[in-house]
Amino acid sequence: MKVKKRNIFRLIWFSLVAIFFIWQWTTYQSRNLPEDTFKNDNKVSVEQSSDKITFLANNSRNQNEIIFFQGGLTDPKAYAPICREIAKNGITCHLIKMNWRMPQWDYKKIKTMFNLKNGKYIIGGHSQGAKMASQFVYENTGLMKGLFLLGTSHPRDFDLSDRSISTIKLYGELDGLASVSEVMENKNKLPKNTDLIEIKGGNHSQFGYLGKLLTDNASEIDLDEQQRLTLDKLIVFFHKIDNEK
Template identity: 60%
Template sequence: MAKKWSKRKVFRIIWLSFGSLFFIWNWNTFQSHQLPENTFLNNDLVSVLETDDQITFTSALPENKLEVIFFQGGLTDPKAYAPLCRKIAEKGFTCHLIKMEWRLPQYRYQEVFKFIDLKAGNYVIGGHSQGGKMAAQMVHENPTLFKGLFLMGTSHPRDIDLSNQPIPCIKLYADRDGLASVEEVMENKSKLPKNSNLILIAGGNHSQFGYLGQLLMDSSSKISLEEQQKQTIHHLITFMNSIKMKV
């Protein structure tokens, strides 16, 4: 005769089942979702090359000497930012989407020096969330190396002070961002480079800065993914065009 399961054993199985389902759901939100079909296709405007270290979206406009280094968010699939990087390239700026080891930008972020000669070109650097933090860290450690800094959906710089850096900077933040709230962004405003341009995306959230699922603790957006991406692209391109004139 089969032994009856104890209440403790039943509870343990239920707990483990829910825990496993929660982990799977949470991990799935960090994956790329709903990527446009042409994201990785070559055409007359953009060519795409993927390696172990980066996905490069090369612009067909050779006269533009300004290029972009993009750092992914923490734990996120780097491909979630591929549509954004492609749009940047379509507007004339070759964009290097950096693949971070273990999807963690805070570790070995300086590996980018091994496969891109940053000292030989004109680069703007930036990223989303934790990627924005490490882009700011790169500027802090290499104050004369980059032509501009862009930050998306992040409360950083928080632990470093860039207020004395003359570098052009833009920061995009959203009022529905549950991971980098407006209050947190404003708390650290004084640590940004002087004359930084802070732009609020009304109705946007943290997750829609990439093609991601809704991340844990993020708020629901009040605008579509397409609309948030459209506004993000517009402001980034305006920023980069202002730097292009000086390069």
């Protein structure tokens, strides 16, 4: 009887663990993408490969190009809508697909994907992708023209305060994974000219088209609004860098 009860307990325990991991995995999947996300039109052409999705600005008004790193474990397609919007504003955007969805293992591959020495690339990303974008800048002084960070407390383990690179950091007021206090704690490690901007009512998950991630807080604005606010700030930042040429 005791053996039977123990087996039932194990079955319940493993079932709950399996349900938890399945639920966790589903929150990291992209969802509710706009229907035209991957369609070609007169403003944007979409090219896909095993390593990236490129949203090519057909009427480019900006000489620079964007390299966008996905968040850790997240489906890279969750960032496709904002990448497309960036291209619609005249700036080609490359959304990088990381092996095993882990930017910390795969971030250096952009060195073989692009001619980074031509000085026209702006790098950034969301969450762990933002961390690895900042680390790439730390490890490769002078290679990137700009840095954008979304929903991250990094740089935390290294210092960029002595670097001269145009930088913007956007963080959600209600971010449960990179809290405002954590962002403020590490702000002195950012380049001194960094634009630090809070998205009022925004959280961590809505920087992408994702489910609500574990430990994140509920947002007070909807996904479309957070995406719009983020895009508006990024476009101003990108055009500012272009005007500095």
